[in-house]
Amino acid sequence: xxxxATRPSGLSLSxxxxxxxxxxxxxxGTPLPATAPQRPFTRIAYAAGHVVVDPRAPFxxxxxxxxxxxRTLAFREHLWGLGLGIAEAMDTAQRGMGVDWPTSLxxxxxxxxxxxxxxxxxxxxxxxxxxxxxxxxxxxVIRAYEEQIEAIEAxxxxxxxxxxxxxxxxxxxxxxxxxxxxxxxxxxSRPVVLHWLGDMFDPALAGYWGTPDVAGAMDVVAGIIGTxxxxxxxxxxxxxxxxxxxxxxxxxxxxxxxxxxxxFNYVALIEGDGSYHSHALLGAFDAIAPAASAALGRxxxxxxxxxxxxxxxxxxxxxxxxxxxxxxxxxxxVFMAYLNGHQDHFTMAGGLESARSAVHLADIxxxxxxxxxxxxxxxxxxxxxxxxxxxxIEG
Numbered sequence: 001x002x003x004x005a006t007r008p009s010g011l012s013l014s015x016x017x018x019x020x021x022x023x024x025x026x027x028x029g030t031p032l033p034a035t036a037p038q039r040p041f042t043r044i045a046y047a048a049g050h051v052v053v054d055p056r057a058p059f060x061x062x063x064x065x066x067x068x069x070x071r072t073l074a075f076r077e078h079l080w081g082l083g084l085g086i087a088e089a090m091d092t093a094q095r096g097m098g099v100d101w102p103t104s105l106x107x108x109x110x111x112x113x114x115x116x117x118x119x120x121x122x123x124x125x126x127x128x129x130x131x132x133x134x135x136x137x138x139x140x141v142i143r144a145y146e147e148q149i150e151a152i153e154a155x156x157x158x159x160x161x162x163x164x165x166x167x168x169x170x171x172x173x174x175x176x177x178x179x180x181x182x183x184x185x186x187x188x189s190r191p192v193v194l195h196w197l198g199d200m201f202d203p204a205l206a207g208y209w210g211t212p213d214v215a216g217a218m219d220v221v222a223g224i225i226g227t228x229x230x231x232x233x234x235x236x237x238x239x240x241x242x243x244x245x246x247x248x249x250x251x252x253x254x255x256x257x258x259x260x261x262x263x264f265n266y267v268a269l270i271e272g273d274g275s276y277h278s279h280a281l282l283g284a285f286d287a288i289a290p291a292a293s294a295a296l297g298r299x300x301x302x303x304x305x306x307x308x309x310x311x312x313x314x315x316x317x318x319x320x321x322x323x324x325x326x327x328x329x330x331x332x333x334v335f336m337a338y339l340n341g342h343q344d345h346f347t348m349a350g351g352l353e354s355a356r357s358a359v360h361l362a363d364i365x366x367x368x369x370x371x372x373x374x375x376x377x378x379x380x381x382x383x384x385x386x387x388x389x390x391x392x393i394e395g
Contacts (some may be wrong), residue, residue: 014395047285085120098349174210
């Protein structure tokens with residue numbers, strides 16, 4: 001674990017503003033220590049982990065992703081050490097955006113083996129080995145899902161049934177979604193987490209569950225869960241609208257969990273309203289893991305005020321990381337890992353490190369500093385200067 005740090009003294013650098021000018025930014029944040037929890041959390045909390053690529057591999061990142069397995073697994077050890085579970089091979093790991101199914105399966109196998117029996121891991125199960133344009137029928141989609149179900153269950157991991165681009169392409173309405181999920185849920189060996197990912201994360205998933213109307217889609221997915229409650233551990237909903245999540249979690253059968261995927265509103269959703277609360281499966285927790293762990297520890301102690309005091313300020317950083325176009329949030333997540341020394345480079349699968357502007361990255365740095373999420377401010381400042389210099393900003 002990272003030892004407690006002190007407030008930075010005299011650290012400054014030039015950062016761009018949205019109006020095109022530069023400012024001399026002076027760091028003010030006190031780093032939050034990364035410490036193991038003292039007792040079990042009262043919420044299940046999965047961090048969707050990112051993948052560290054090997055920048056020395058002799059392949060163009062837009063063509064082939066070579067994973068740095070040592071650093072990738074070390075980051076998962078970091079998350080486990082903070083009491084968080086791992087949601088493996090999800091969209092945060094650039095699934096379908098530079099990381100293919102064979103690489104994802106290897107990632108799932110390695111993480112599952114490292115987890116053993118005592119540490120939480122669930123893994124994304126989709127249809128990404130089937131190009132959406134090659135999907136002709138529902139049976140094509142089902143076979144693709146079944147191939148991944150078999151492989152992931154053989155690894156020992158539990159499943160997250162991810163939303164499928166291929167299914168979104170071939171399904172003609174709600175009945176087709178019901179038919180596919182009925183087939184899949186009847187055959188899984190252990191309860192799964194369903195996954196409702198909004199089109200702000202992936203435009204190819206527009207109209208998932210067979211209708212663009214959220215209320216109608218909610219009826220469809222609630223019906224599927226009600227029919228197969230014994231096979232559903234929970235559902236992750238990522239629509240970035242708290243009201244939708246609150247409405248659906250009130251409809252869930254007893255024993256079926258809501259896992260918030262709302263990177264804009266997670267603080268109140270996890271705390272709950274006294275009758276209902278959400279658990280967590282969040283890409284944001286990759287970037288803010290020390291704060292998430294400390295806050296969940298406060299909640300486990302019955303200190304709701306302390307929980308909010310630690311976690312509420314991080315929503316401004318998370319909202320910025322996930323700002324439109326939301327699918328590029330992975331850039332900010334990996335940037336945070338680079339600043340904090342979890343990897344020695346800012347290189348991503350598919351070359352996605354270029355997906356965000358210098359201004360966007362500068363605001364990540366400012367917000368991370370304000371939230372105490374720069375573990376070593378001197379190192380972070382040095383690295384930030386390198387990134388800015390590559391974009392023509394020095395000082």
